[in-house]
Amino acid sequence: MWNNFKNYLSHSKIFVKEIVLLSLVFLLSASFFFHYPIHKIISLLFLTFVIDIVFLYSLGKKRALEIDEIKTTIKNIRKNKYNSPNEIQMSKSLVDLEGNIKAMFKRTQRDITQMQKLEQTRKEFLGNVSHELRTPIFALQGFLETLLNGALYDEKVNKQFLEKAYRHSENLNALLNDLIDISMIESGQMRMSFRYFNLNNFLNEIYQQVKEPAERKNIQFILNKLDPDLDVYGDKDRLTQVMNNLLSNAIKYTEKGRVELIVEEKQKSVWIKVKDTGVGIPQEDLNRVFERFYRTDRDRSKTIPGTGLGLAIVKHIIEAHDSKIEVVSDKDVGSEFSFKLKKHKD
Known part of the structure; x- marks a missing residue:
């Protein structure tokens, strides 16, 4: 007492x-x-x-x-x-403080949920990276071990094994470059250099770079005509990366038909579209194709080279241009990826 x-x-x-x-x-x-x-x-x-x-x-x-x-x-x-802020009940004299504690509880729950998602994303990312790295490394080790065990002096197979080892080293290098890019983009460390440039010259350069693999597969690669004096605003180097990713995907997943590079000029903007007659994307996968390492058909993807990061990089670069990458696709019919850029005012 x-x-x-x-x-x-x-x-x-x-x-x-x-x-x-x-x-x-x-x-x-x-x-x-x-x-x-x-x-x-x-x-x-x-x-x-x-x-x-x-x-x-x-x-x-x-x-x-x-x-x-x-x-x-x-x-x-x-x-x-407490499972929800509504479970927090205090006396009438503390009603204002109760409201503040509930608001703090909501923020804390959101932060915890976000941290859990980030941790899960980190685990998935590390798991995917280790898996993607393991494939070319193991392949390289296998070819080199075979060569060291005597195949190096066998003229029937040594060149073939060396070429395969070289291709896997290229895949490994591409994966590491994409990992560096996605890491820099998501951490905000990638520098962008925006300026106006001629779209016609830009797309013709891309066309010349990409047409050879299309011709090897007997696929029509069509660049539609556009205004030769049309200028757009963006980072030319990063947009080159975007176009190479979109066009290489279109060619890789198209066995017959064509790949089109289309430009549609609007009043204040320009739409750039990559359209193909390839395998297409199932509707249930459309919302996830821009996720890191996401593959719509994992069995098929094993036979088609790629890092699984290309579309994720494309998404971030286009968003840095205050735009959005859009996709329309039907399975076994084809896909169309498109985005817009700001047009130079006349």
Whole structure:
């Protein structure tokens, strides 16, 4: 009992100055206006002291209970006893604080969820990277081991094995370059150099670079005509990377038919489209094709070279141009990837 009394009074320390000041003002006013004799003033002083103690005790008790309630609520949050902010209930005197704690709880839950997602993404990314790295490395080791075990001097197979080893080293180099790019993009460290450039010259350069693999597969590669004086705004080097990714994918996944590079000029922008008659993408996979390492057909992807990062890089680069990469596709019919760039004002 005595400990509780001392505890409650200790919680009312912050009110002592105000209570004492009010009491002194009351006593001085009473003695001045009513001209009390000294013994009545002493009695009034004692009565005021008792009232002050009772008042401070009540204030201290109320404050102590509120602090205990706050501590209990915070303790329950730390122990994850609340599943939703609506479960947090406090007394009427703490209604404002209750609202702030609920808001803090919501933010904390969002942060925890985000951290869990990031951790899961990190694990998946590391798992995918290790898997993608393991494939060309193991292949290289196998070919080199075979060569060292005697095939190096066998003219029938040594060149074939060396060529295969070289192709796998190229795949490994492409994967490492893409990993560096995606890491720099997602960390905000990739520098972009925006300027106006001639779109006709740009696409013709891309066309000359990509037409050879299309011709090897007997695929029509068509660059539609466009305004020779049309200028667009963007990072030319990064857009070269975008076009190479889109066109190489279109050619890789097209066995017959054609790949078209289409330009549609609008009032303030220019749409660039890559359209093919390839295998297409199932509707259920369209929302995920821009995820890192996502493959719509993993069995088929094993026979087609690629890092699984190309479209993820494309997405980030196009978004850095205040645009969005869009895709329309039907399985066994073909796909169309498109994005827009700002056009130079005449």
